[in-house]
Amino acid sequence: MVTLTEENYIKAIYHLGKQGENNVSTNAIAKEMETKASSVSDMVKKLSEKGYADYKKYQGVTLTKEGKLIAVNIVRKHRLWEVFLSEKLNFSWDEIHDVAEQLEHIKSEKLIKQLDAFLDYPSHDPHGDPIPDENGRIQSIDKILLSQAQVNNICICVGVKDSSSEFLKYLDKHGIALGTELKVTNKEPFDNSITITINHSEFIISNIIANNLFVKLA
Amino acid sequence: MVTLTEENYIKAIYHLGKQGENNVSTNAIAKEMETKASSVSDMVKKLSEKGYADYKKYQGVTLTKEGKLIAVNIVRKHRLWEVFLSEKLNFSWDEIHDVAEQLEHIKSEKLIKQLDAFLDYPSHDPHGDPIPDENGRIQSIDKILLSQAQVNNICICVGVKDSSSEFLKYLDKHGIALGTELKVTNKEPFDNSITITINHSEFIISNIIANNLFVKLA
């Protein structure tokens, strides 16, 4: 049995280690989970004893196959719930994450199976992130950061890297949503800001923004 | 802040005390929650200190106004989720309770408000129990136990008293659901069993069954 707390640690390790590829440090987990390094040390030892993680003292931690499966399952639940909140309950994309953080821990195979069907088997969540299937397989589309697009490229917005409420509200304010088409009309070498055109209106976004917006070339 | 455990105790006190009217004993709570009386003593003291319950040693416990509000809110959430599971996710009425036990603890005002709207403001859950409104008001319909109906009464099934999976499956097996019309064709004084007719087919149900099925006279 995996406790709610363990699930959250496993999820953090998964995300910080880029889908569980890389080693994750104690401090990184502590920062992500807003807890103390000492607490992380204890928990990481426990996850290791339970077979969810590989851990050697002072050497950081990775997830085992079993741990990754748990992580992917939580991610699947989290993103399905985000779709539900967005599409069925009219939540805006900056409101869904916090509620999904709670809903992702509900335990019921059937619930998720039926929810998936009810939502018509969505492939991506409202932030453009892929939803793992029942077997944990993740279908990733090829996307680039807007900061990597070239002048005159026409792009379609397909996801966000930062999905904080602040960033999402910024995008809303400027009329940028998933599916929005935009053209790169200038790149300023000095500060790496980018001029984009949406619906014939042109404006400048900073490199920080461009670095957090995923697009695909049209 | 009310913990998940506290919520469950408050809910138990609410139900055992008939919507918080009566005093509830330590042992009754322990039995309901499948825990030990000593644990209940501790918790009840804590609920009392926090202002959710009135409690005097050895005298049992009742909910305060604040406690009742918390209880009613959990019941509201529980029943709305049951409607969701039943109507949108095709759960049968014997499967919904356990999942709703988890979902009732999700904290988000907006979630419940939107869920309520999405379900088109249902007044009763799939077991026939009333759903409290946003202000905690409960609209109860006048229903009687089938055991109290008279011979030749034509009744419509409007709820269950026992909503255990076993009982609900029994009802399914005999074609009894909410809204089912049935006629009482005989009452046997010896064992208080009742003969009923549904769709021109007649069969006998024990007093135990009749005592757990709510009906209204057609």
Add this chain to the structure above:
DNA sequence: AAATATTTTTAGACTTGTCTAAAAATATTT
């Protein structure tokens, strides 16, 4: 290579909620 700084672990304490065993209060029989 030493000295210093940073990261990580350990030791011990605290909180929440649980349990067992024993004591105290209340209820029921005789």
Add this chain to the structure above:
DNA sequence: AAATATTTTTAGACAAGTCTAAAAATATTT
């Protein structure tokens, strides 16, 4: 009204998860 049975509370222990302070290991500077 005593004796007995039942219910309830208390005392002390335990598990999970957290924290602070100090020690140990690793990394970075000089």
